Amino acid sequence: MMNLRVDSPQAAVESSTLIPHGYYRRLRWISVSAVASVSVIPLIIMTVINYHQYEEAFRIEATRPVHRLTVSAKLSMESYLSERLSALQLVNRAASIEEMRDSAELAKWLTHIKRSFGGFVDLGLIDAAGKQVSYAGPHELIGRSYQDHDWFHEVSQRGVYVSDVFLGYRDSPHFVIAVIHDTSDGTLYVLRATIDTNAIVRRLASLAGPELNDAFLINREGILQTPSRLFGEVLGQLPFQVAENPEEPGILETKDPDGKPVLVGYAAVSNTPFEVAMINRSGVYHGDWLSLRRELVSFLIVSVLLILGMVFWGATYMINRARNADSRRATLYHKMEYTNKMAAIGRLAAGVAHEINNPLSIIHQNAGLVQDLLSVSGKEPPKEKLLSLIESVLSSVDRCSAITHRLLGFARHMDVETEEIDLELLIRGVLMFLEKEASYRNLRVDVTVDEKVPTIQSDRGQLQQVFLNIINNAFAAVEEGGSIAISVRKLNDQQVAVAITDNGMGIPEQNLAHIFEPFFTTKKGAGTGLGLSITYGIIQKLGGKIEVDSHEGKGTCFTVTLPLERKQS
Template structure:
């Protein structure tokens, strides 16, 4: 409805739209945007998808590469722990079966056994013999624990039940983290006793230290209740509760991603011990372990961004070039249209100009007659004071009218070049007349125009106005090419069956490239100016008139355009 109202209000709007469209630069802007968007989408979407896939693929590969060694390390370390514990347990077990109760109960003997043990295996702190009632019968070690009763302690119950026992780390009486390895032995006579050794947890620390982890990484032992068995850097001291929940139980070394209580993204590698209530854990912050990944990711990102930039620039460049081409093509079409228009128009405007020039002749004729009459009157009259002066003025007016007539003549001359006619003509006169049009400009610019016409030049049958246009073009081009004070030489010579005319200038000359295209329509060296139709029109006319046109030019030296015209007309013209 509104549209209709608008239309009624501005009935010419549609028309206006049409007009605007022909020259609208927005259309190109829009087109340019669309093309760029399309090109960018067509290239960037696959590129982005590839980049994203690559990113994740790469990230996973990198993660695996980091997780695997960690898993292996955890496994190895777990084995070390197991080996350590198994060794210690079997040592204690061996001693228990190799010696009799009496021998072990002998203070001296036990001391000697213990010293051998300590020498052979690191980590033993003390060794004690406990009877079936839980009383420590004999003891070798740094503390005085002889006679102490362990009957109501958990480890004692367990060793009685299972025969072997490896304790969690605990402080015990000695307020020092340690692990107990206890073995129960039964003699043939049914007596049972327990050999109990305490291990220094320093050995645990050493095993962990042997993992030689980076400073920000962490490895520690935790028991089934989540109590720290060794000190960790970040997650609590010995026997403190570990600051994150235990991962699901598995004996296989496993790596999980998690956020630790410090808020860091970490890899947690862990494994439960099958024979002891321990979990070995190694924590490695992802940031440090993925340092290489980050550099790789940086590279990837850089390549992606660079790629995008290249795509954008290329898209813009290509589009610009494309649009420019389109614009040029459209401009040319427009130009061609206008040229066609223009040729029709020129005839009417030429006619108008001729009309005005003719009009001007009327007052001139009257002035001429009136002045002539005044001269007649003066001539008839006898002498009087002002006569001579008046006569001089009258003569001056008559001369002025004569000059004016020359001008209108010239104007009518070039208005006349719109008429088409084939006539028998004197080429040198035509060249002289045409050169006359430019005499003023040449004089102004102090350009020396030499007309070298062979007096024997034959008359030719051709189109006067078309030839006039040809020479006007050639002279105009030559004038445009020369610097102020330059030279233009026009030479006309008879040829076997025609005439050869050359227009030589000592102007700027043309490059080879320009020479190649000089006769093409729309070619112009005057950027932004001129229609470029000059020489192609000239070429067209000369060809139509059955002649030839050629150009020679040296840059910086000058240009010579030579045309040959036949004496008579060929049928082509008819």
């Protein structure tokens, strides 16, 4: 017997090695992004950390001289001012109140301290009522009252006073220092001196030296107390804010009026309203840092590009290899599948050939027997004997030809050609072959077709065979006067379905699972049963499927689903 397993529906189900569309592209992106993230992200983090560390180092490097010079400028200003105050205190203590009330005497003192200390412009005494008692200097101020001036109250309370810079009558910037003179009788006088800022300006310039771009004094409100190279003349307003009366010298990063970055060192001058400001125009970001930063960034960019390139190339290479391996395996697999299918078909055909042999032998035997009967006995053999032998030959021929017909049907359907097919026309064409039988047996055949059934791409000859087989089966299943309904409808955008329903005898449940197996037949002695298995095979090959639903005594429904376009199997 032959192997029934071959070409059975179970074995014929296409085991597919098809790889989903876009699989390799997705695989490549996954590996690229995975490798890239574990290599690029740490690199970026490292570089950012390094960047900040370097920047900090460079900031410290850049601010150190500013800081240092700011501190020495502060000290220098403090010593200069305390010198002036000491000089004023010296006059205050050395001179008697009478001397001081006398403008001529006061002028002598002024000359004296001008010579010894410098920077003094005038000297004057004001009594407790705020009235100018005496004065030595370029202006006529005697008799002027300072009763309502803030500075007068301040000096009365604190004993010492240093004023903001202001422009005098001759447009020369100067400021005032004042001290309290306590007489023995408790009468209060204020000794007041005006100091010009030329000496301070010179000192600041020399302190700034060649290292810094600018050095000047400001007051607590940010008003320039000495001229600034970058920020304008005396009494101008600074465009930025520094901390008011800072305890510690500070550094500020800002921009000059030209928009260039500058470092500002600032420090309060103790016991005065002044702060020193030292400006370094090159800022933090001068040459070395900028070039280092450039190098760092370009190093990062080059590294990242290099890594990405490598990763990309590597992934592409690996995936291409995988793809090639897959495709080689698929080719091998398909070849094996092909070889196996071919072998299965070969075994099937060999089995069929074997089936033909037996009836042929019977024919041969019977022919021989007739010959023997005629030649050996010498007398005429009985008519019935001869006829029965001949009958046996005929039935063997029938058996054989049933098999060869099936074999031919089977052989014909191993090739597929594709063309555009209108299913309704095709089915009506097939029905033409059966018209005679239908009218003879008084069968009713209805064909209903959905309006929107499109044409399909398939093999005309094979489809005709399929429908002829199924409709023929339906005809065979129904009694005289039975009915067969054929409906064609669109299932979805890819498939159409043809249902062939009869109200015949139906298929017993135990047979239902086997009807598509080769050599399964319920018609004893009639045919070899290749019909439905061929039908099944053809539909498989055309990329469709066939399903059967049957109830014994009620009828059978075969549903053939076909793709709109035939895909390469």
